[in-house]
Amino acid sequence: MxxxxxxxxxxxxxxxxxxxxxxxxxxxxxxxxxxxxxxxxxxxxxxxxxxxxxxxxxxxxxxxxxxxxxxAGKVSSELQAIIRKRPKLFADLIRRLRDAPDEAIFRVVRVVRDGEW
Amino acid sequence: MASGNGTGDTMISIERDGLAFRFPNVHRDAACRIEFQRTLRIPDDGRTYPLPPGLGRFPLRHFDDFAERLPEDSVRRGGVVMPMHQAEAVWISFLGGLGSNPYPCAIKIATGKVCAVGGEPWEEGLTRDPQNYLVVPGQPWLDGYCVEKGTIRQFVAMPLGEGYSAEEQLTGEAWHGGLQLAVYPMRRNVYEELPKPRLGSRVREVLELFPSDLMGVAPGGRMAQQIYRDAFGLDAWDQQRGARSFVTLANSRQWMAITGERPPTKPPTAHEYAKAELPWFLFYDRDREEVDGAERLGALRTVAGTENGLA
The missing domain is CATH 1.10.260.40 (lambda repressor-like DNA-binding domains)
Structure with a gap:
């Protein structure tokens, strides 16, 4: 199985x-x-x-x-398309982040800014 | 709230037109996802209806991306912007955890800074009496204002400033509009003492059928929906590490003006949907205790009631 x-x-x-x-x-x-x-x-x-x-x-x-x-051993075609568009940049980024802790990876992601309300 | 989004304690991002909340310093699984589903507007005729289907997610964009085209007052709020047609309905879907491990979170939902569960004005933090939050997993979605036990009034987008919104009816002001969210993860030690992870059962089908006038939210038709009482208690939630977001609602004209994108097409009416013999849904867990509805919310005029009053 x-x-x-x-x-x-x-x-x-x-x-x-x-x-x-x-x-x-x-x-x-x-x-x-x-x-x-x-x-x-x-x-x-x-x-x-x-x-x-x-x-x-x-x-x-x-x-x-x-x-x-x-x-399932696959990567979505959407992600593949993103990498193919800028292959060197994304391959480099993924390799650099390979061993980074989750918190470090989250800092790379764009966050929704909270303001005054 | 102790810290801003993205400080390491908390992080909110837009992922697949949903809001992903993460709390990596609480626990690696501490996260939840919130989506805004397009749906049918049920008739506002006093009858109680079952749950309408989801017709796909509303698109979400960072508000900051369009700051130069928007009033300074609204840009200060940050958050995200989403398009809604006038009189269009929305339901909010919750998923506790982002991977395969469900993680309990307490979620506050307000419209125009009026709590949709307890009916009180927005304040930071959680209150138990009246309960001003939902608990996920367990509460898979919220379709409207909790007006009485087992019944909600549907969230319907209406122009701010015309007297329809819950905010205007309860505060007399048309200032905030939109939707407000805050999420508090369960404390790590409480989570680790829980029995093995429980997978939530989500039986409501989401149909992916279709590919300044800022909006507020007003109560629409009646719908049967249970809002569950928190079974963990206030001490279970890490209120020092919450995260929150303002969701600005833009009508279709304004959405095109600020983003340059076409908004989603208008959903079918409930009549058209029923005529096509498509399904409605029931979700009922008789073993769990519900919260009472909020009297303040139960006394609100509905969209139809306001229209009749204005006629």
């Missing part, structure tokens, strides 16, 4: 405890795949699905799409 498959099943089964809409069949229907295929993904028999399906699955199960894509 792959970690992606195991995590998908864990999240779905957890949600199903309180809501029958999270049965294998209904989740497969909502994300647009056959139940048998979703079952194979969960058991690790099939490789993780396409990027679009992985993102739909993440949203369906309340998981962060980027985290889910990473578990």
């Amino acid at each position: 792959t970690y992606f498959g195991a995590r998908t099943r864990q999240l779905r089964e957890h949600l199903r405890q309180n809501d029958r809409r999270y049965s294998l069949r209904q989740v497969a229907h909502r994300v647009g795949v056959e139940p048998a295929y979703l079952s194979k993904i969960e058991r690790g028999v099939a490789a993780p699905p396409s990027e679009a399906t992985t993102v739909r699955l993440a949203r369906e199960l309340g998981e962060d799409p980027d985290v889910f894509l990473a578990m």
